[in-house]
Amino acid sequence: MTAWLARLVAGRLIRLAWLLPLAAVGLFALISLAPIDPVQAYVGGRTSQIGPEQRDAIASAWGLDRPASERFASWLGDLAGGDLGQSITFNAPVLQVIAARLPASMALVGLAFALSFLLGTLLGLVAGATRGRWPDRVIRTLAVVLAASPGFWVAILLVAVFAVTLGWLPACCAAPPGQLASEVTPADRWRHMVLPVATLSVVGIAPLVLHTRQSLIAFLDSPAARHLSAHGATPLRLAFGPGLRHAAGVALTLHLAGAGELFGGSVLAEAVFAWPGLGQATVRAATGADAPLLMGIGLATLLFVFAGNLLADIAARLADPRLRRIA
């Protein structure tokens, strides 16, 4: 039973071993080639107050006066010692910046992940079971429209309707303004999560719906399903019974493999809703050419996506024993 699991994990760890250094070099090359002068970005609007001498002092204080290859080498050296370096934008260790902002992002991404999986699978199954009839058409139309809608646009639409016009939900932020963290009630926290989570889930839902629908239809057309059907099982019963197990493997694989996209979508959602997560920090780091922080976030995202893919493969094999033989 566990032989396939050990083989799978070992294979993936080997892949990670060459993927990580490759990604690090690629990321660093991209950042150094970006046409942003980190010192100018750091100085920003204060150009007139910072003389050329002070610029040199800033560059040497942050090690920006050294050639890129040398900076990369010293970054690698620090990394070996578990130090991800110092973020110039936030004037703090990279690890601290990521640790401070990861929980907010994970709450958002995690909830959206679970919600979109439940909703996507459910809608896909219903659409598959009612193939060609009106529920199927409505769901398919919805999926295609959502697939074509940019995340930030959906976010602005939701804010306009539910926050500004109806006034049911807060338009931004993770907590009501003017309150300390200790004063914010759990109910308030949940209220503030609704719109960002909805935005993020809605964006990732379309492929899930369409794929689940398709794999359910494939099952319903199979001899096994025809047999059950001949014995009087209705399509809906088939869909949520044996069909669910057929479709779940595909849905899980797809959804976990798409975790990276969800992470990317959170950058936009965080910007619109002023959500204090990693996405916001990523934008600041990128506009400031903050190499250590961008590297840290990039590698953290890589690990996140990698773990998502690995979990997807394990889950798919658990759901569908036929896959275990191929490895």
Next chain:
Amino acid sequence: MFRPLATAALALSLLSPAHAEARSLVLAIGGEPEGGFDPIMGWGHYGNPLFQSTLLRYDAELDLVGDLATDWRLSQDGRVWRIRLREDAMFSDGTPLTAKDVVFTYTAASTAGGLADLTVLKEARALDDTTVELELTEPRITFVARLATLGIVPAHSYGADYARQPIGSGPFKLVEWREGEQLVVAPNPYWHGGEIAFDRVSFVFGSEEAGQALARTGAADLVAVPPSMADAAPPDMAVLKIDTVDNRGLAFPMGPARDETTETGAPIGNDVTADRAIRVAINQALDREALVALALNGHGRPAMGPADGLPWDNPEAAIPGNDPTAAMATLEDAGWTDSDGDGLREKDGLRAAFRVLYPAGDSTRQALALGASQQLRAIGIEAQPTGSSWDEIGALMHSQVVVLGWGAHDPSEIYALHHGDYAGVDYYNTGHYANPTVDAHLEGAEAAGSFDASLAHWQAAAWDGETGFGPKGDAAWAWLVNLEHAYWASDCLDLGSLQIHPHGHGFPITHDLPSWRWTCE
């Protein structure tokens, strides 16, 4: 005879808003310092430093007044500031602030490699507990801007985590900072500056749209809004439009095209704009009111110089604009005529044409470039608006005209924009302008015995009756507009008198936050 007066005084004191019940204030004006609240790394440059206090401060008229300093004197040779400190200043942890802390702060900031430029400081020393001497490497009067912006940190507890747990002698103490989200501060009970009318002030960060949404739901009392939104304030809020020196102008290449290039290989000089007549004619022709209407939707004012309305501004240096007739006369006199009838002037086979560069992502500068180009075509000058990346602008700004923006509460900007030593350095003197008389005035200003005495020198650099960098003299720039910064403020919030704001919208408005009052019940 006594009684009516006493009664009136009592009535007044009861009515006075300072005695209104303390309440909390929510501001959505951006300006989160990602790096934290460490003055040594550059925090507190604009607006109120909140947690720290400074030696001097600017009042609403931008005159210098004492904060921690009770007396400040510059030595005869202009190199040593002797500063006497007040004795009642305390840090928010209850320890007294002494000369030792000032020396520590200035010494640390001069070597930290942060955003406080103290390269001119040679040594800071404490003479006794309340007297400090700051010795400079050379006379430089603009060092007062450092005296007015560098917050003093406690020598005994300053450490690596200071930026996120600041302790200072300023009006507020930090209650909570949820990064990227909200900063909450409360009055510092040890502050030496008087009463604060609010028991809690929260700064909400996030997007502009989020701030507007908070204002509409009544959750924020003061919000920074873009000019296009200024007039759409919610019912119980007033629109606050503040004049600024957040300016935009055209920087001219001053010399003819040269064979040499800058260190990075960028060409220098432009044969057309090297002719003073072209630069003067542009200054005469531009209709700046129309540019304000076009590029800023009317939310701004015409700019005549780099520091309109600031104490070191010289209005005499300007020449009237919106006068195409005079502009064309200037061009004719200098030999720029349209000999081939294509609507464009030439002189000795050289066409009156150049590019006007602007960063492609900046819609305001784009509108200014397009508007100016249209206006200049009417007098026979072809200014081709060209949207570029900052990288491309960096390569072309020494040989073409660029739309640049400045505007600081510090005349050292005037020096950097016009002194020959700054020719080709960063974005300062992009046109390689050099006039020995102007340089001498600028140096004279820096060497002045007091800030007040320096003002006349700064003004003379713009126009001294014979020459200067202003349009009457060399016309090194054609200034276009000063932006207006817009806010929505609760009808109940009294902000007192406001300064002319610098480049940068949002946080500068907090400059006098400790004296704001709530006027409603």
